Amino acid sequence: MVAQMKFRLTVAGEEHPLEVLQRDGDQLRLSWHDTHFDVRILERGPSMLLLVDGSPLQVHAVDGRASCGGHEGALVDERDGGTKGRSHGATGRHVIAAPMPGRVVSVHCTVGQWVSANQPILVLEAMKMENELTAPCDGTIERILVGEGAAVEAGSTVVELVAGPAPEGEDR
Numbered sequence: 001m002v003a004q005m006k007f008r009l010t011v012a013g014e015e016h017p018l019e020v021l022q023r024d025g026d027q028l029r030l031s032w033h034d035t036h037f038d039v040r041i042l043e044r045g046p047s048m049l050l051l052v053d054g055s056p057l058q059v060h061a062v063d064g065r066a067s068c069g070g071h072e073g074a075l076v077d078e079r080d081g082g083t084k085g086r087s088h089g090a091t092g093r094h095v096i097a098a099p100m101p102g103r104v105v106s107v108h109c110t111v112g113q114w115v116s117a118n119q120p121i122l123v124l125e126a127m128k129m130e131n132e133l134t135a136p137c138d139g140t141i142e143r144i145l146v147g148e149g150a151a152v153e154a155g156s157t158v159v160e161l162v163a164g165p166a167p168e169g170e171d172r
Contacts (some may be wrong), residue, residue, distance in 0.1 A: 009066065009071035010118075018075075034109040047154050049098060060099030060154065065136055067099040072134060082098070094136050096159040098152040102126030106148055109159065112139045114166050121159050124152065 002122040005020040022029040042056075043049035050057045059068045066075045105123040109115055115135040124131045139161040147156045 007075055009073050009075050011071050033099070058100075065096075065099070067131060072099070072132065075135065093142070094161050094163055095138065095157050096121055096133055096136065096161070098124055098154055098156050098158055099131065099133075100124070100126045100154050102131070102152060104131060104146045104148055104150045104152060104158070107144060109141045109144065111141055111144055115139060115141060115161065116166075122146070124158075133158065135161060137161075137163045138165060140167075 005023070006018075007018040008019075009016045009018050016033065017031075019031040019035070020028055021031055028039040028041070030037045030039055037053050040051040041048060042051055047058045049111045050059060057068065059066060061067075061075065066073055069091065073151060102124045103126075105125045107122045108120045109122070115121065115138070117137050121135055121141075124133060124143050141159060141161050143160040144158070145156075145160070152158060
């Protein structure tokens with residue numbers, strides 16, 4: 001049995017504490033804003049199926065990003081001092097992947113464009129819902145692998161960016 005793991009989920013600029021109070025295999029006890037939930041993991045992978053207090057919930061998680069029910073955010077593991085998933089001060093190449101199969105509705109960036117963390121990158125339609133994918137960190141768009149109308153599979157790379165500060169004279 002594993003106990004007490006702390007995470008910080010940032011959605012639309014607001015931070016939310018998330019704690020794993022207990023874990024025993026695929027059974028979890030979570031605390032979200034001081035409300036406790038019993039969770040069972042039914043399917044694992046980039047697309048997970050959870051049973052939360054008896055109700056099914058599909059969650060997509062890739063590279064420190066999580067999406068669920070049309071909401072997307074950054075998930076940071078507090079146990080490592082908050083360095084994993086941190087959006088500012090990140091380094092290296094980052095991949096933005098489709099959290100679910102769908103169709104690209106619009107692309108909001110161009111190759112060579114500098115973007116800030118959480119800036120909308122593209123909109124993906126899945127199951128008649130539009131899901132906005134955002135930049136995981138500050139950086140420059142290196143490659144765009146899809147265009148409007150493209151069909152994408154869950155986990156497929158749609159955009160690559162290289163983390164870094166804004167170029168001189170670029171507004172944040």
